[in-house]
Amino acid sequence: MVSASPWCLLGRAAQGPDALLIDLDAGCAERTREQIAPGDLARAVAAREAAAPTRWVWSDTPAWYDALLAAGVRVERCHDLRLVHVILARSARVADPGPLQAAESWDRPPDAPAPGPAEQPGATLFDLETAAAGSSPVPQDAQSALEELRRQLEAIAGADEPTALRLLAAAESAGALVAAEMRAAGMPWDAQEHDRILVESLGARPRAGALPARMEELAQQVRGALGDPHLALDSPPRLLRALHRAEIPVDSTSKWELSAHEHPAIAPLLRYKEMSRLLTANGWAWLDAWVREGRYRPVYVPGGVVTGRWASSGGGALQIPRRLRPALRADPGWLLVSADVSQLEPRVLAAMSQDPAMAAAGAGRDLYAGIVESGIVATRQEAKVGMLGALYGGTSGDSGVLVRRLRVSFPAAMGLVDDAAAVGERGGTVSTWLGRSSPPPDPRWLEAQREANLPEASAAAQERARRSARDRGRFTRNFVVQGTAAEWALSWIAALRLSLSRLPDAGADDAAEPSGPVFARRAHLVHFLHDEVLVHSPAAQAEDAAAAIRDAAESAGRLLFPGSAVDFPLELAIAERSEAK
Incomplete structure (x- = not known):
């Protein structure tokens, strides 16, 4: 096992909607088994957490933790069977991965999230109310989860360097908790500022199906320069043919290739393409789909890249353009504490x-x-x-x-x-x-x-x-x-998450409700990108949050590389609006 904390497996009962809580000893044997009705699950988990820090074993973090967070219940640790399975089934350090590889039902990515209005034709804003963050396709029942846990623990115990694999399992699972918590809390987002940036960059919001005025002006300039008044600029094959007819010898419509040529169509075309990227990726449709009540809630995918880096399956959290960063704004009485690691890799x-x-x-x-x-x-x-x-x-x-x-x-x-x-x-x-x-x-x-x-x-x-x-x-x-840099970063946010959770309540009585019942009164993580973190903090707690970020970075270095002379300095800022890169 990874730590001395009690382990408790959470899974569905064989019959009906109830859940089973199974207490496990150090040998992964059952000590007690308790059946919990759906309406009592959050209360039962909260009671266990209050009695002693517990490592919750479950099939897939979003499938269980999202509902707990909505009910105001936060857990300290978990063991995410789906994420750990993917690591162990492929790790060259596992001596006998056969039993894990044979358990194919655990070797699946999470389901894609329900699309927001911007991605689903005909959808309305109200569809976002019930859009799920993705349901897990892996087995949910307690017996399957228990069998998978035993396979995983046997694989770790028999592996080369089992301590390192235990640490990786714990870090990956902690990352799953962070991802769920950041989605639940949401990133504070100023929709009015976002709209102002769009209007400044593109012109006034157009009617549905039309281009903003500035983009339409540029499109007309390009069409005129290329002698094609009906050219569809957003169709690469048609645009490429029009460029060739104008004797512009390019093999693609990429910015780098276009920039190498001088022609009256090139400059307005490049500006048009830049505006189009902004409109398509983060325009008004994106704003309608992903920002509600002052919060941006993207869908993070821990371990979504083969190296262990995160991905995003909804909302584009890992590709927020710099020009939109001013829309990332703290609530009144709160501040943003941003930090990124200098030359992490x-x-x-x-x-x-x-x-x-x-x-x-x-x-x-x-x-x-x-x-x-x-x-x-x-x-x-x-x-x-x-x-x-x-x-x-x-x-x-x-x-x-x-x-x-x-x-x-x-x-x-x-x-x-x-x-x-x-x-x-x-x-x-x-x-x-x-x-x-x-x-x-x-x-x-x-x-x-x-x-x-x-x-x-x-x-x-x-x-x-x-x-x-x-x-x-x-x-x-x-x-x-x-x-390995991804492992260091996971260790960083895992330590930071626990440190922030132990800060005292600091929010006012009217603390922002959009952050949810767990995060409305205390500094908490709202963004993580490879080597960068962003914490939303009550103003009075911002310096404590900054200290927690620094301490967590030092802790991650000591944990992975004990005795190493290498340090991991941070660029850190505290401001009302994001100063992160």
Whole structure:
């Protein structure tokens, strides 16, 4: 087990709508079993939490926790069987993954969330009232959950480095709690400011089906310059044909390719495309769909990327454009505390590899500036380009030259990623610090390598195989670092979440109801993006929240890399509106 906290499994009873609470001992054997009617579940869970911190074992966090949060009940810890199953069934550190891999019903992603009005033709704003955050397709009954828990604990116990896998299971499950809580609390969002930004950028809100005035003006300029008065600018094939008729030799309608040409149509077309992105991704339809009562509630997907990074399956929380950040505004009497980690992935690489020179370059300062001061490169930009090349496999041009310099100065760090790339090029699997493993090569990759090794293989087949091998090497090179950085970040938000939950109530009697009964009176997380967190805090508690963010970052570093000289400095700000990147 991960900790000394009592474990309690929560699942559906075999018959009827009741739930079963099953107390488990250290050997995963039942001690007590209690059947709970649906209307009593929140009260029963709250009573257990009040008696002693409990680790709740359940099939899938949103399937159970969303209703508890709505009822005002928060839990301290959980073990998310679906998320942990995905990790263990694929981990190279598990000696015998067969039983887990055979349990195919647990190897599924969560269902997609119900679409909001912007995504569902004919839907009205009222449809959002009952839109689910996604129901779990994995087994909900208590017996299936208990059997899966036993498989998982046996796999961890028999694994190489079981302590690391236990920590990863706990961190991934804590991330699931954070995701559910951030959706329940919502991100404070100023709809009027959002509308002002849209009007300033696009013009007044148009009638349904029409373009804003400024976009329509630009569209007419493009059509006139291309000699096609009826051109549909949002149709790439038609636009490409119109560009060719105007003798603009482009292979795509990408910004980078268009920018290389001079023609009266190019400048207004680029402005039109920029406005179109804003209108499509975060325009008035998005505002209607995702912002209600001063809160933006996107759908986060913990572990949605193979490296362990999060994804989003609704609302686009991971792609909020900078120009809309002013709409992220604290409630009256509250503040936003934002923080992001400086150069997280390079620092994680330094800690993983125990490279003393690289650790020294970033000790208490900007890592890229430290690389410049060490004389390896001349400018901070060169240091950044070289490090990105090291992490993502840059081998040509300026990046390749800078990577070669880094190999000389940071041999341990560069050796770690070079070795990971070599494993990938051979078709092997690599693992993160705590044990999340990369997926195996896909069948097309294997077929390309097989064809290249045939006696009659053509030069083209051999080149395809070499190219695909290099591509896979770049993937595994980055996988070990990005995945470990994701583990550090999960550890950070897990520690921060617990610290914030232990702050005293600080909200006024009329604390904002949109945050829900659990979060209306205390600082709480409202956003997380890879290396960035955002906390919504009563003004009187903002400094305490900032201290909790710093302490949690230090704690994450000690937890993953005990004794390491690598530090993880933060850029932190407290303001009414978001100052985060």
